[in-house]
Amino acid sequence: MKPDSPISSLKGIGPKTEELFHLIGVYTVGDILLYFPRDYERYPQICDPDTFVPEQKNAVFARAPKSPSVHVHSHLKTAVLDVSGENRTLRILWFRAPYIRSVVKAGGFYVFYGKVTEKDSRYYMEQPEILSRESYEAAQKTLRPVYGLTKGLSNKLVIRTVEAALADIPLEMEYLPEDVRVRNSLCEYNYALKNIHLPADEASCITARNRLVFDEFFFFILCMQLTKDQSMVLKNEFTMIQPGMQGRMTRILSPP
Secondary structure, X not given: OOOOOEHHHOOXXXXXXXXXXXXXXXXXXXXXXXXXXXXXXXXXXXXXXXXXXXXXXXXXXEEOOOOOEEEEEOOEEEEEEEEEOOOOEEEEEEEOXXXXXXXXXXXXXXXXXXXXXXXXXXXXXXXXXXXXXXXXHHHXXXXXXXXXXXXXXXXXXXXXXXXXXXXXXXXXXXXXXXHHHHHOOOOOHHHHHHHHHOOOOHHHHHHHHHHHHHHHHHHHHHHHHHHHHOOOOOOXXXXXXXXXXXXXXXXXXXXX
């Protein structure tokens, strides 16, 4: 796969999803790698159904009393699961995802990561991620990228697409000499590209950002220099009037 391959060449990107990526200016595999996160977030501490905080993202660790049930309304299939603590019940919803029944097993323990909302004195979590406790605790050591989105395009989908692009696209050739990188404490370009999207930790993210900021200023200065070198001297075809001659020239040019 090449950087100029269409974004639809990545697995899981169909025509409708491709149109959504076009809305954010992503047309090729190379574009998605240059679509940098606008922010990062840390995974919160694990809680249970009695201690989650409404209107925030929570990582609720709970036992699934049964497999999710599937409700059909207006041809829309929704998987529904209720998890309870001693005092509260959280209803978890997955839209257009009947396959969740085969993912969440009765009696299993899972971390459900998503935003909890309150409506009519009931609590809901829509489209959460499902992780084992071990996987979630490992994820807590990393930073989660947050991308600019458009309606219909989820942050999770963008992350998955970036992961696929990083796995399929060949490494870029490093253009900076090693002594320049060492002198300016800069990491290698491919390392920067990976860790700006999927940083292993905060230090890796800062290292990647410093390299990419250097590149941005370097190319800006280079373009300015090229523009200066390409400047041309053109002959002025207009008559220049010396100071104090304006009135005289007006009388000379005025008709009798």
